[in-house]
Amino acid sequence: MQLAPLDNSVVFKKLFRDPEILTAFFKDLTGIQLNLKAENIELEKKFDPPIGLIDIAFDIFAEDSERRVVVEIQRVYYAYLLERFTHYHYAAIMELQRNYQRYTPERTVYTIVWLTMKSEEAPFNQGLSASRHYFESTSGVQGGESPHRMYLINPNYIDQTIPPAVGDWLKLAYESIENPTNPTVNLQRPILVKATNLIASDTITAAERAAIMDEHEWQEKLQQNAQKERSEGIEQGIEQGIELGDERGRKAVARSMLAKSMSVELITELTGLDEAEVTALQPG
Numbered sequence: 001m002q003l004a005p006l007d008n009s010v011v012f013k014k015l016f017r018d019p020e021i022l023t024a025f026f027k028d029l030t031g032i033q034l035n036l037k038a039e040n041i042e043l044e045k046k047f048d049p050p051i052g053l054i055d056i057a058f059d060i061f062a063e064d065s066e067r068r069v070v071v072e073i074q075r076v077y078y079a080y081l082l083e084r085f086t087h088y089h090y091a092a093i094m095e096l097q098r099n100y101q102r103y104t105p106e107r108t109v110y111t112i113v114w115l116t117m118k119s120e121e122a123p124f125n126q127g128l129s130a131s132r133h134y135f136e137s138t139s140g141v142q143g144g145e146s147p148h149r150m151y152l153i154n155p156n157y158i159d160q161t162i163p164p165a166v167g168d169w170l171k172l173a174y175e176s177i178e179n180p181t182n183p184t185v186n187l188q189r190p191i192l193v194k195a196t197n198l199i200a201s202d203t204i205t206a207a208e209r210a211a212i213m214d215e216h217e218w219q220e221k222l223q224q225n226a227q228k229e230r231s232e233g234i235e236q237g238i239e240q241g242i243e244l245g246d247e248r249g250r251k252a253v254a255r256s257m258l259a260k261s262m263s264v265e266l267i268t269e270l271t272g273l274d275e276a277e278v279t280a281l282q283p284g
Contacts, residue, residue, distance in 0.1 A: 002201040003176040003183050007116035009059060010211045011176070011199050012073045016060050017041050018198060024191040026069060028165035029151065030110065035064040051091040058088065068092055068107045075116045079259075081124065085113050089131075089150045108147045115154040116177060120263040127157040127170060168192055254278050 004011040016022050019036040026034050045061035060071035070092050072085060089111040096105035115124055123129040129152040134145035155174035158167055168186045172195060175183035180201075186192050197203065204212070250271045257267045264278050271278070 001183070001196065003180045003196065004199045004201050004204050004212065005180060006114075006173040006176045006199065007073070007075045008212050009073050010208055011204075012114070013043055013060060014208065015195060015198050016071050017043060018194075019062075021191065021195055021198070022060070022062060022069070022071070025169055026110070026112075028163070028169065029112070030149070032067070034062070034067060034069070036062055040064060047091070047095050051094050052087070054087065054091075056088055056091060058092070063107065066107055068096065068109045070109070070111045071114070072112070073114045073116065077117050077119055077124070081115075085111065085150065085152075089148070093148055105148075108149075110148070111150040113150070113152050114173065115152060116156070116173070118156050119154075120265075123152050124154060125157055126152070126154060127159055127162045128153055128166060169195075172196065251277070251281060254281050258282055 006012050006015065016025070017038075019038055019041060022041065023034045023036050026032065041060065041062045042058075043060060045058040046055065050056070058070050059073055060069075062069045062071075070088060072088065074081065074085075078084075089109065092109045092111060093105055096107055096109070097103055117124075119125045131150040132145065133148070134142050136142045153170065155170040155177070158170050158174065162170065168189060172183075172185050172192065175185055176199060183196070185196050187196070250273055254267050254271050254273055254277075257271075258278070258281060264275055267273070267278050268275055
């Protein structure tokens with residue numbers, strides 16, 4: 001069996017728009033049982049009017065009577081990723097707050113972001129991370145925790161800390177991308193058998209195949225643009241350093257690179273500063 005890659009949104013949406021698949025995955029992740037039917041799941045969901053100043057579209061948007069679930073896929077790294085998906089998460093909450101007399105949303109919101117790129121930055125270089133929003137006093141007392149959750153999932157970083165049931169889904173994604181012709185998937189679980197059959201290459205229709213190719217070309221352009229921005233940032237920083245000429249110039253270069261979320265290792269290599277000097281320049 002050959003798998004279509006789950007870092008392509010056409011394949012990704014084909015899998016997770018299935019109510020049985022989404023329900024099983026969500027229960028493995030959270031321990032919560034959803035009550036979903038096909039009509040409860042929307043693709044490219046938008047709010048009308050938009051929440052805030054950005055007209056966003058959710059890849060997969062599902063609701064039952066108690067919960068709202070947003071599932072996103074992201075394969076290209078940008079420095080603003082965390083801010084972007086935090087905005088998505090809170091927009092999904094705010095849309096449920098209908099008026100000033102009822103601030104409490106009628107559903108708990110779960111935003112799940114699948115990251116398929118490799119990264120040197122936490123939390124993007126972790127297999128599974130979850131947000132927790134609560135208050136903590138100066139004496140260490142915690143309280144007022146929000147029930148809403150945002151999860152970041154990256155199948156490139158599977159380790160023993162990830163619950164085995166969740167690891168099955170990460171392994172499916174990883175194998176579909178890195179080892180599609182001979183995937184190793186937990187076929188002892190019927191739901192994983194169904195999942196692999198849904199994204200098997202021989203089940204992809206002609207229309208889906210064309211959409212996959214179109215997106216592949218578009219994503220390649222996004223990747224090239226991201227790399228171009230990164231290269232231009234390095235070149236700009238080096239030019240700035242040459243103009244300033246001294247240690248002050250090299251530190252200015254390092255600050256510019258840190259602002260673009262470049263790794264400390266790369267910055268030390270390009271500027272000649274040592275690791276401690278670069279680390280000391282990181283914002284507070």
